[in-house]
Amino acid sequence: MEGTRGAEGVEGAAGQHADGGRTDAATEAFIAHRNLLFTVAYEMLGSAADAEDVLQETWMRWAGVDLGSVRDQRAYLVRITTRQSLTRLRTLGRRKESYVGAWLPEPLLTAPDVAEDAELADSVSMAMLLVLETLAPTERAVFVLREVFDLGYDEIAEAVDKSPAAVRQIAHRARAHVAARRPRGIVSRTETQDALDAFQRAAETGDLQSLLDLLAPEVVFLGDGGGVKKAVLRPVVGADKVGRLLAAGMGTIAAGSMRPAQVNGYPALILRFDDAIDTVVAVRIDDGLITGLYAVRNPEKLSHMERETTLRR
Template sequence: MEDLAVDTPPADPATETFVAHRNLLFTVAYEMLGSAADAEDVLQETWLRWVKVDLARVSDQRAYLVRITTRQALNRLRTMRRRKEAYVGSWLPEPLLTAPDVADDVELAESMSMALMLVLETLAPTERAVFVLREVFDVSYDEIAAALDKTPAAVRQIAYRARQHVDARRPRQMVPASLTRAALDSLRHAIETGDLQRLLDVLAPDVVLVADGGGIKQAALRPVTGAGKVARMFLGGLGKVDSILTAEPTVVNGNPSLVLRLDGQLDGILAVRVEDARITGLYYVRNPEKLTRVQSATALTLR
């Protein structure tokens, strides 16, 4: 007797399309929000709206999904602004462990860097949405206008202002990843050995340290400026706790970073901004609620 063929139910077109573009939608939401947890919530809200859409009436499903995601992320961004006002100490983006392909994509790695994402925090919500969609994802002015319910002319003006604002505050130049790794290697050695001179040698005189403990872990409530003060904080603070401090190279947000551990337990993620072979910015995330995405890589894409 012949085996009866088992019919496989047809795939749901809405689900197929959403899954195909999920990494892109997450990247858009994360770039706008700086929070993986909030980006995931935005994707859930996007999905709930997407399944109600009549696909036969949608000519460009990818663009339509980006439009829904943008609107939901913009709503969430406005809510987050109120949360950040009550945040204890400095706020840093949630670090993401990323795969090698993210680091290989120079544009994506630059847009995901802690330094640039902190600059994006200074934009108004609509300016950030326009900047991210236009400058990072190369979305047309017409598509952005449709997503934000504005005219293309208005979007062009917003994009111009946002670009000027970001260009005035972003790192002057992107340095090769090899140069960042070299600076991090010197930093790692100095932290682990307590070598003050080596630490001072790798830090720019006007280096700024921003630490995020979220009121859960001890961290400087305000940015610390100056190589001497930053060095004392590392060697006189973390460097003298009654534990063994280790620093391991990793790749966070597409950029070389360090994962710091105390007695083998995760303490935080340290990202840097390097200019002229010296570290000008240190971004230390200690808030445990922001360290849930550094154990396994997050898939990200610009396309």
């Protein structure tokens, strides 16, 4: 997170204040929780660019707070971030309505320690972020704060402007919704890596059968070109159709350079042409088979693939 606009905005804003010690204390508190706040915003929005904007907005509000009145700085900052994320989530929803083709979360090149925290990696995986997209904004906020960050119902209630009793009901509803749609248990990195190894071998050798053997009958392929890069405009469903799509693109893929990377806490593949990132490929695994293939090609969503992003719970 060191290179994000949110961090730069904090440093720049801090330098403009003249009240010395108070500003230093506010800045230090913000920086201490910055990676956590980014993670909260990213899980709510699925967009690193929007999460960075939320961090900037959070800082601007935090800089005006009387620190002497704040009992728990972490909780207070999370509350500001949540409220700003909810506002932006509603705006983002309107943008998605006019988005060309499928909308996929913005992939992040994540640090190795993210993968070591299985619950955190699962919560930011492409598959889980797509499940979170099916929740209403407040449901998403409650689920993320409760299930991922283990905040108490009272804290969440303050963040989303609901009563603790209402938050409990929302949490129960969101939990059931996610449970019905999420991958079946936390998938091991080994399973994901095996699937991606097969994909890479098939692309490099033209042996499609090794990949077809890993596709679930109901596999779904989603491509996100954002209207800028060529991509399928609607989900491609079924092993036969996905297999034909992959077979048609094998020649193009083989002409580039495909390398493994840790993306959103799990193994993924990065396709480059002339050293420039063209596509990030992530997968969803259920019961050992690929049930989801996600190809992000929109250049505006690939800026966080050149440096690692630190996420925290």
